[in-house]
Amino acid sequence: MDFTLTTDQSALMSALDRLAKPFESKPIDFHGFALAGNGLERELTEGEYFDIAQIPELGPLTAAMAVERLAWLPCTVDTALSMLVRPQLPGDWPRPIAVVENGRPGRFVATAKTVILIDGDQASLAQVGPEDVEPVESLFAYPMGRLKRRPAATALSAEDAAKVRGWLRVALAAEASGLLQAAIASAGEHLSVRKQFGRPLGSFQALRHRMAECTVLAGGVRWLALKAAATGDEADAALAALHAQESATRIAYDLHQMLGAMGMTLEHPLHLWTYRLKALVSELGGRGGQALAVARHAFDA
Amino acid sequence: MDFQWDAEQQSFRDTVRSFLAANLPPDWEQQAHGPGSESQSAFSKKFCAALAQAGLLVPHWPRRWGGRDADAWTAFILAEEMWAAGEPRGGQYMNVNWIGPVLMRFGSEAQQDRYIPAIARGETIWCQGFSEPEAGSDLASLRTRAEKDGGHYRINGQKIWTSYAGHADTCFLLARTAPGKTGMSVFLVPMDTPGITVRQIPSVIGEGDIHEVFFDDVRVPESALLGAEGQAWEIARAALSLERVGIPRFALASRMLRRAVERLKQEGRYGHGAVEQSARAHAACEAARLYSYQIVDQRRHGTPTGPEASAARYATVMCERLVGEFVVEHLPDALSGGDPLLLAHHQRAIVAGIASGAAEIQLNLIATELLQLPREPR
């Protein structure tokens, strides 16, 4: 048990900080509901960051830290799926990666080269091209897309399907962890500046306590996500995803409530994190699905 | 970063478990577990003496005081196993967690020689005299006075909610020697000093747990003062920082959740609602566990624990709440004679957000220190 970063992990995180810097500014003009991180994707590809989980000194735990760090940015790339799930797929599948659950629109589908298809308990993999996919307008702050037709897919064995589902949960939790922290920080800035009744909103205890509770939940998500990435254990993955979806549901609501009307605008960036969280909340069966998975693993339900 | 126990840690945990298996009475889980009750206090003395013999009472203490300088993980693994077993050390957990270490840091040589060896042998019980009827969360407003009287102090006042006071040998007492925060001092007061009256407070949390303690013209020698006059705030902060993540409550909560689920399954009562709620409670327990481990890791590296300790504490309060509510809703029979251990857990769980500092005070600290939000106007 050791919670300090290794030298390799610290070095990687510093490199990511430098890489992320130019992408940190928050857009103030109208930018649609999502902000695709095309420039960021180029940088990550050039630096071979999508493959860090395969480097023995780094591994999935460090990849999860990277996913978390990059989720702080206002723009988005399929980092979680590419860094954490792709290395676990049987065989070599090209990125970008997307997931289509029960035929619904999914994140990054319109630009994906590989799609993970989830239909109930079944999972399969398909390579797709531009002719198979199309973008959809969405309120979620991810570029969303859907399949125009069902591509030829390779079914996964039950064992592989369970493994992929487990890593999808890790990816979800790691990304949610970064999004939660960024959203809380963004709301915290606003509450420190915005004054009503002659004092900053952040000095009212009703809001201070609510913010503190959000922070505690987000911290729990972080530790569960990192542990799940480190152990690769399906039970840990289910726990992390459950706590992530539970916390995201509550925190997305609370933060918007505390920001008042400003949080409803696209001028304020809060939605860039909360509307990614809301997309994650629905995945893999939502909280009920995660709870069932947790109970199966922990209590043999 | 590494989430696995190393071989030494695992083997230490096994040692503690074997000790528990060999030294707890066979009907341990059927007994009433009020940690301050007469029978528990008596048992804790036998049990802690045996722990001391086995080198398992104070392994994390320095050699000079009977320990082996083991690291913070050793202390915490020990605490997890003890608490998960229903805390057979009774009130003595407090001795080894913070009273001993605080005496080592602030005590005079005479005080150390008088009190520390008895703690390390497992044969003495302490109580913590901080809270007063008018001074709960606002501890600095306490009124119990200690007035200099020649080579003595004369103490007058009242403490409340004092755990283990009924069987304690010594009180770690906070009293006022001057006005204000800097006017508080710590006294080590033998409980058989004339003028001390202890009254048990009947409660829903178990027999012998909380008390009122009255001090009427209690005379103690100057040598009972710990550190200097006015040093109490600093000493209490040191004590509370050890206490805040002192009890691994998640360890018992998690075990009790499993126990309740097993029972529901056996009886065919583990339905849909129970499945979901148990999963949530389990996630909360594991979040609290990792949060606490983060603080233990800071201690191990000698990093001063910051506001994350408050976050860890709050996460623990949430996990106790969810497990407690799970049992009340799905296995209410446990509180009606069905399972003494689940009942004992319930009684401990309901105070998680109150004892050793209320949860809202932790939220205030998180808001100010972790989130850097503007302070409330005073």
Ligand SMILES: Cc1cc2nc3c(=O)[nH]c(=O)nc-3n(C[C@H](O)[C@H](O)[C@H](O)COP(=O)(O)OP(=O)(O)OC[C@H]3O[C@@H](n4cnc5c(N)ncnc54)[C@H](O)[C@@H]3O)c2cc1C
């Ligand atoms: C089982 C148990 C054992 C205990 N053992 C001991 C012991 O051995 N020795 C000892 O000295 N004490 C002991 N205590 C007392 C404990 O330390 C106090 O209960 C605790 O400090 C809270 O004080 P209070 O109960 O007076 O609550 P109060 O301070 O009256 O608080 C009541 C409520 O108001 C909230 N509140 C108070 N101030 C604020 C604020 N500024 N902002 C927002 N909310 C606020 C609190 O969070 C709480 O929710 C024990 C308590 C329990 C339950």
